[in-house]
Amino acid sequence: MEAGNPLLDEYVLGLATTDRPRVCFIPSASGDADHYIERFYQSFTPDRCEPSHLSLFRRGGGRDVREHLLSQDIVYVGGGSVISLLGVWRAHGLDHVIRECWEAGVILCGVSAGSLCWFAEGITAFHGPAERYAGLGLLACSNTVHYDAERRREDAYRSALRNGMCPGYAAGDGAALHFAGQRLLRVVSSRAGAQAFRMRSVRGRVVRSPLRVAYLGEPQRAPGGPAPRRLQAVPAIAPAEMGSQRAVG
Amino acid sequence: MTAGAEAGARRILAMGGGGFSSSVADAPLERYIASVSGAERPRVCLLPTAGGDADDQIGRFYRAFRAIAEPSHLSLFRLGTHPVSLREHLLAQQVIYVGGGSLANLLAIWRVHGLEEVLRAAWEQGILLCGVSAGSMCWFEFGITRSHGRSRSARGLGLLPGSNSVHYSSDPERRACYHAEVLDGLAPGYAVDDGVGLLFSGPRLVEVVTARPGARAYRVEAAGGELHETPLAPRLLEPVPGGVDGPVEIAEFRDARRARAEAARRRRGA
Numbered sequence: 001m002e003a004g005n006p007l008l009d010e011y012v013l014g015l016a017t018t019d020r021p022r023v024c025f026i027p028s029a030s031g032d033a034d035h036y037i038e039r040f041y042q043s044f045t046p047d048r049c050e051p052s053h054l055s056l057f058r059r060g061g062g063r064d065v066r067e068h069l070l071s072q073d074i075v076y077v078g079g080g081s082v083i084s085l086l087g088v089w090r091a092h093g094l095d096h097v098i099r100e101c102w103e104a105g106v107i108l109c110g111v112s113a114g115s116l117c118w119f120a121e122g123i124t125a126f127h128g129p130a131e132r133y134a135g136l137g138l139l140a141c142s143n144t145v146h147y148d149a150e151r152r153r154e155d156a157y158r159s160a161l162r163n164g165m166c167p168g169y170a171a172g173d174g175a176a177l178h179f180a181g182q183r184l185l186r187v188v189s190s191r192a193g194a195q196a197f198r199m200r201s202v203r204g205r206v207v208r209s210p211l212r213v214a215y216l217g218e219p220q221r222a223p224g225g226p227a228p229r230r231l232q233a234v235p236a237i238a239p240a241e242m243g244s245q246r247a248v249g
Numbered sequence: 250m251t252a253g254a255e256a257g258a259r260r261i262l263a264m265g266g267g268g269f270s271s272s273v274a275d276a277p278l279e280r281y282i283a284s285v286s287g288a289e290r291p292r293v294c295l296l297p298t299a300g301g302d303a304d305d306q307i308g309r310f311y312r313a314f315r316a317i318a319e320p321s322h323l324s325l326f327r328l329g330t331h332p333v334s335l336r337e338h339l340l341a342q343q344v345i346y347v348g349g350g351s352l353a354n355l356l357a358i359w360r361v362h363g364l365e366e367v368l369r370a371a372w373e374q375g376i377l378l379c380g381v382s383a384g385s386m387c388w389f390e391f392g393i394t395r396s397h398g399r400s401r402s403a404r405g406l407g408l409l410p411g412s413n414s415v416h417y418s419s420d421p422e423r424r425a426c427y428h429a430e431v432l433d434g435l436a437p438g439y440a441v442d443d444g445v446g447l448l449f450s451g452p453r454l455v456e457v458v459t460a461r462p463g464a465r466a467y468r469v470e471a472a473g474g475e476l477h478e479t480p481l482a483p484r485l486l487e488p489v490p491g492g493v494d495g496p497v498e499i500a501e502f503r504d505a506r507r508a509r510a511e512a513a514r515r516r517r518g519a
Contacts, residue, residue, distance in 0.1 A: 029326070030301070030326055030327075031298075031300075031301025031302045031303070031326040031327075032301045033301070033302075033303075033326075034303075034304075056351070056354060057299075057300065057301040057350055057351050057354055058351075059351070059395075059396065059397060059398045060398055080326050080327075081325065081326050081327075083361050083362060084325050084326055084358045084361065084362070086361065087354075087357040087358045087360060087361035087362075088354045088357055088358060090357060091353040091354055091356070091357035091396075092353065092396075092397065128332025128333070129332070
C-alpha cells in the first residue's frame with residue numbers, strides 16, 4: 001500500500017495459491033481510519049484479488065468475524081498504534097482468531113504496527129518515546145520498524161536487547177521479513193537499498209548483522225557490466241510449504 | 250441546582266446520545282458543561298477513542314466548543330505526530346469529554362494506555378468528566394453495548410454504581426436487551442434518551458437536564474420479578490441565543506468559505 005509502489009503488495013498476492021486471493025484488511029491500529037481503508041481498496045483492486053476489510057469500531061451484527069477471517073487467503077494488518085491494536089483485538093477475541101488463521105495457513109502480513117504485532121515483543125515509538133511492548137508472540141523473536149528513519153528506535157532497541165529482550169529483527173522502511181513458521185525465509189524490499197538486520201545481545205553487547213535484502217523492482221544495470229541476477233532466481237515457496245504458518249512483517 | 254466546582258467534587262455528566270456529534274442542536278448541553286465546570290472558559294479535552302479518533306468527530310467537537318472553551322483532544326491512534334504526556338495533559342483540564350463509538354474498544358484501549366487510573370485521578374481531583382453514548386456508559390459499573398454487533402452488557406470503569414443504557418428511545422433493540430439484563434440480575438441503573446444528561450456528584454444523581462423538549466431519562470430496576478421504569482423529569486435547558494443551530498452552522502459556513510478563498514488564492518499563484 002505504498003503510494004505509487006505496488007511491489008510489496010504484488011509480492012504478498014503472489015504468495016497465495018489462487019489467482020484471485022481473498023484479502024482482508026484490518027485497520028484497527030489506525031482506529032479504522034477511512035482514508036486508510038480507501039487506500040487499501042485502491043491498492044488491492046478486484047481485478048487481482050477479492051478485497052474486504054474488518055472494522056472493529058463499527059461492527060454490524062451480520063458477519064461472523066472468525067468465519068470471515070478463516071476463509072481468507074491473506075490477512076493484511078495496517079499501521080498505527082500497536083498498543084491500541086492489541087488492546088482492541090483482545091477486546092474482540094481477535095488475538096485467538098488470528099492465531100487460528102495462522103495455524104490454518106492464512107498468510108498474515110502487515111506494515112509497521114501490522115508487523116510489530118506478530119512478534120513476542122519489540123519496540124514501538126508511536127506515542128513519542130520509544131518503549132517496549134509485548135505482541136501476540138506468533139513469532140518467538142523481537143521486532144522494530146522504521147529502523148532507518150528513527151534513531152530513537154535503534155537506541156531503545158539496543159538498550160532493550162541488552163536488558164534481556166529476546167533477539168530479533170530491525171527492518172527499515174520498504175523492507176519485509178518473510179517467515180515460514182519460525183524461520184526467516186527471506187527479506188525482500190520495495191525500495192532499492194532498504195535495510196534489515198538481525199540483532200541480538202552477546203555478553204552485554206549488541207551484535208547487529210545485516211541481512212541480504214532482495215529488491216523486488218527491476219535491477220539497475222550498470223553500463224557495460226554483467227546483467228544482475230533477477231529476483232525470480234530466488235526459489236519460490238514450494239507447494240508443500242504453502243500450508244505452513246507464514247507471516248510477512 | 251448548580252454543582253460546585255470545588256476540588257474533590259467528583260462530578261460526572263453522563264449523556265444518552267447526541268451532543269456535539271449529533272446533527273440535532275444540543276448546543277445547550279455544551280453551555281451546561283461549561284457552566285458546571287465553574288470556569289469562564291474551561292479547558293475541555295476530547296477523548297475520541299471510542300470512535301477510533303475519527304476526524305469528523307474531532308472537527309465537530311472543536312466547532313462546538315471553541316466559542317465557549319479552550320478545546321483540545323488526545324488521539325491514542327495518531328499521537329506519534331504530536332507526542333504529549335497523556336497524564337499531564339488530562340490532569341491539567343477542567344473538563345474531560347469522552348466521545349461516542351465502541352464501548353469495548355474504548356475501555357480496551359484506555360486499559361493498555363494506562364488511562365483508567367489517570368481518569369480516576371482526574372475525577373478525584375475535581376475535573377468534570379462527561380461523555381456521550383459509550384462516553385456515558387464507560388463511567389458506570391455496566392453498560393449496554395453494541396460493540397460486538399448485537400446488544401449485550403459490558404463492564405465499565407465503575408466510578409458510578411449500577412448500570413446505564415443510552416439512545417433509549419431511539420434504539421429499541423438496546424432497550425429490550427437492557428430490560429432483559431436487569432430482570433436477569435444486572436445491577437439497576439439509568440436509561441437515557443439522546444440529548445439528556447445526568448449529573449452525578451460522587452455516586453449521587455443531582456440533576457437531569459435536556460436540550461430537547463420531550464426527551465427523558467428513567468430509573469430502571471427489577472422488583473418481584475417485574476421491571477420498573479421510573480421517569481426522571483429533566484430540566485429543559487435554555488436554548489442558545491441566536492438560534493440553536495446557528496453558531497455551529499455559521500462556523501462551518503465560515504470554514505468552508507475561508508477554505509475556498511484560500512484555494513482560489515493558491516490557484517492564482519498568490
